[in-house]
Amino acid sequence: MRPPPSPRPSKSASATNDVPSEAVETLPAGPARLATDGRLITGQVINADTTAGFVAFVPDDPDAVPPKEGQKVRLDVGTDNHWAATSEVVDVDGPHWFLSLPQSLKKVHRRAASRQPANGDWEFIATIEDDSVEAEVHDISADGIGLLSSPDVPLGSAGRRMAGRLQRVDGQGFPVEVEIRNVRRHLHSPDWKVIGCTLHMDASDRQSLSKMLAEDA
Numbered sequence: 438m439r440p441p442p443s444p445r446p447s448k449s450a451s452a453t454n455d456v457p458s459e460a461v462e463t464l465p466a467g468p469a470r471l472a473t474d475g476r477l478i479t480g481q482v483i484n485a486d487t488t489a490g491f492v493a494f495v496p497d498d499p500d501a502v503p504p505k506e507g508q509k510v511r512l513d514v515g516t517d518n519h520w521a522a523t524s525e526v527v528d529v530d531g532p533h534w535f536l537s538l539p540q541s542l543k544k545v546h547r548r549a550a551s552r553q554p555a556n557g558d559w560e561f562i563a564t565i566e567d568d569s570v571e572a573e574v575h576d577i578s579a580d581g582i583g584l585l586s587s588p589d590v591p592l593g594s595a596g597r598r599m600a601g602r603l604q605r606v607d608g609q610g611f612p613v614e615v616e617i618r619n620v621r622r623h624l625h626s627p628d629w630k631v632i633g634c635t636l637h638m639d640a641s642d643r644q645s646l647s648k649m650l651a652e653d654a
Contacts, residue, residue: 468644468647469494470512471510471534472510472511472512473508473511474508478497479498479647479648479651480495480496481495481497482494483495491536492536493534493535494533496532497648499532504526504529504534506526510524512524512536552576553577553578553650554575555575555577557573559573559577559582559603561574561582561603563599563600564601570592572586574603575623578650581633581634582636583631585623585630585632587629588629591630594620595617595618595619595620598615598617600614601614601615603638609649611645611646612639613638615634615635617634618635621633
């Protein structure tokens with residue numbers, strides 16, 4: 438594991454005073470995604486120094502081409518607690534990309550994480566009362582999934598939890614527990630339901646899922 442970089446005062450942004458008070462010392466180090474010029478780059482925030490006015494981002498791919506200084510980027514940080522920001526590149530030093538901590542830093546609700554269509558590539562296999570129930574995934578993010586529920590196999594209502602496995606068609610998958618948050622009718626098949634669920638899973642598995650989804654995006 439690389440040690441956190443030293444603060445770089447000459448490059449620190451003046452936006453420190455613009456950081457909302459509830460964000461100070463709260464922006465989490467850990468898994469992050471950076472979007473710029475149509476690219477989605479996974480990596481880690483290894484130094485979230487709100488008092489210095491910058492964060493340091495290290496891409497998972499050491500050969501990733503860094504953005505230019507002054508370029509605007511979108512930064513999403515965290516797994517359980519999400520922070521989102523439109524930031525600016527203030528310096529690039531080897532594997533460390535230093536980003537300003539901008540005025541637009543804000544906390545976002547877990548459900549606000551961007552979901553993408555599953556396109557038939559994912560399914561959830563639940564163990565319910567010693568029986569296995571397979572449900573196709575309608576949409577997916579690193580935080581939650583929408584499950585397709587037929588009239589013949591209802592999956593339950595808000596508050597229900599089900600343990601099982603989230604699995605992609607290539608066999609890769611993760612043990613998860615889903616918690617139903619909402620139920621809505623399918624847009625094109627009213628007899629079917631889309632069950633909105635929160636994912637409870639290990640942090641390392643969630644990070645791996647984020648990378649897989651970024652590759653599919």
